[in-house]
Amino acid sequence: MNNLIAIIPAAGIGKRLEQGINKAFVQIAGVPILVHCLKMLEGTSMIKKVVIAVAPGEVEDARRMLGKFQKEYFPSMLFTVVAGGNERQDSVANALAVISENEGYIAVHDAARPFAGKEVFLRVMETAEKYSAAVAAVPVKDTIKMVGEAGEILVTPDRGLLHAVQTPQIFEIGLLKKAYTYLREHPAKVTDDASVVELLGKKVVIAMGRYENIKITTPEDLVFAEFFLAGKEDIMKTDNLNMPQFRTGIGFDVHKLEQSRRLVLCGIEVPYEKGLLGHSDADVSLHALMDALLGGAALGDIGRYFPDTDEHFKGADSAELTKQVAGMLQAEGWHINNIDITIIAEQPKLAGYIAAMRNSVAQMLKISTDCVSIKATTTEKLGFTGRGEGIAATAVASLMK
Numbered sequence: 241m242n243n244l245i246a247i248i249p250a251a252g253i254g255k256r257l258e259q260g261i262n263k264a265f266v267q268i269a270g271v272p273i274l275v276h277c278l279k280m281l282e283g284t285s286m287i288k289k290v291v292i293a294v295a296p297g298e299v300e301d302a303r304r305m306l307g308k309f310q311k312e313y314f315p316s317m318l319f320t321v322v323a324g325g326n327e328r329q330d331s332v333a334n335a336l337a338v339i340s341e342n343e344g345y346i347a348v349h350d351a352a353r354p355f356a357g358k359e360v361f362l363r364v365m366e367t368a369e370k371y372s373a374a375v376a377a378v379p380v381k382d383t384i385k386m387v388g389e390a391g392e393i394l395v396t397p398d399r400g401l402l403h404a405v406q407t408p409q410i411f412e413i414g415l416l417k418k419a420y421t422y423l424r425e426h427p428a429k430v431t432d433d434a435s436v437v438e439l440l441g442k443k444v445v446i447a448m449g450r451y452e453n454i455k456i457t458t459p460e461d462l463v464f465a466e467f468f469l470a471g472k473e474d475i476m477k478t479d480n481l482n483m484p485q486f487r488t489g490i491g492f493d494v495h496k497l498e499q500s501r502r503l504v505l506c507g508i509e510v511p512y513e514k515g516l517l518g519h520s521d522a523d524v525s526l527h528a529l530m531d532a533l534l535g536g537a538a539l540g541d542i543g544r545y546f547p548d549t550d551e552h553f554k555g556a557d558s559a560e561l562t563k564q565v566a567g568m569l570q571a572e573g574w575h576i577n578n579i580d581i582t583i584i585a586e587q588p589k590l591a592g593y594i595a596a597m598r599n600s601v602a603q604m605l606k607i608s609t610d611c612v613s614i615k616a617t618t619t620e621k622l623g624f625t626g627r628g629e630g631i632a633a634t635a636v637a638s639l640m641k
């Protein structure tokens with residue numbers, strides 16, 4: 241599809257943007273809006289050339305500026321710069337006057353809409369091929385009122401029928417030329433090109449635009465544009481929003497019970513004939529807890545920080561490691577809301593130690609004991625825990641920042 245010529249009206253003064261210059265030359269992320277627009281047009285791969293209308297006194301500056309940016313931003317776009325007129329419709333008419341082609345289509349697209357994108361161009365083009373004249377539009381979200389001079393509401397049109405019209409507006413070349421000739425002969429004030437074709441009594445059909453396809457008009461639009469051009473994905477990332485983030489992490493661990501080992505659970509030594517076997521002190525409950533904490537913060541797992549192949553961690557005190565993990569989370573700005581540990585052991589009975597364990601973990605994490613839940617259960621003599629071969633633990637942690 242390469243029979244599309246674009247007209248870019250860019251000859252306004254940008255009064256409402258309050259930057260003191262034509263907004264087409266206002267920079268976003270160091271690049272003029274007009275250049276962003278041409279880059280977007282090149283990205284559609286649909287356009288064979290562009291005619292840009294700027295204010296008569298800006299033609300030379302615009303050519304120089306575009307020459308400077310072309311290589312990096314729109315290397316294969318053919319463009320011509322012409323002098324626009326007092327009103328947008330005059331600028332479009334002046335651009336139209338240098339287009340000698342009579343076959344194919346013209347897309348009129350405001351310089352101030354650099355976010356239209358390929359999908360919208362494709363949809364409008366497809367509709368124009370079917371109906372000769374098509375414009376991008378989106379259903380209005382607000383209820384629209386027609387209001388009188390004293391602010392009194394005159395009419396409330398049915399919102400279901402209302403659409404906000406954008407550009408691109410795409411027309412058969414012959415039709416657009418005919419419409420603009422008619423306008424010259426029957427002067428009227430219009431604010432878009434569809435209106436000119438409508439004056440001819442011809443049907444214009446809408447195609448779905450996109451809400452992001454704003455016309456940069458007032459100062460707050462620049463803020464949106466900066467964000468948008470900085471990378472849409474970045475805006476969407478939750479960590480860029482000033483909203484609290486909540487996370488949950490889960491952990492699980494198992495250690496084998498052996499003779500002549502100490503049994504340490506949640507940092508508390510529990511008297512028992514066996515203890516847990518492991519590279520460190522094998523505090524299975526704290527290992528599950530550390531994994532839950534690291535998981536919630538998406539920081540990996542304990543094997544990453546305290547590998548059991550490292551001699552340094554032989555016999556390590558898991559309470560110390562847990563404090564280190566709490567420190568890592570704190571460094572990343574995470575606050576621990578609560579944690580919940582379940583220890584799965586047939587023997588020994590742990591009820592008498594739970595209170596001490598909760599205090600111990602609360603101290604390691606520097607949180608209130610109220611936020612620490614520790615439970616013990618058996619597996620009804622089933623499985624390795626039921627046979628007393630080992631102890632398992634699960635943990636859940638809730639984080640916030």
Ligand code: CTP
Pocket residue numbers: 248249250251252253254255256257262263264293324325326327328329331332350351352455456457
């Ligand atoms: N435009 C144009 N010639 C004019 C007036 C406007 O080519 N005489 C262009 C603008 O440069 C813009 C598009 O038409 O790309 C849409 O117009 P608008 O958003 O109204 O831009 P400005 O007229 O520049 O802004 P303002 O009305 O705030 O002064």
Ligand code: MG
Pocket residue numbers: 252
């Ligand atoms: Mg204007």
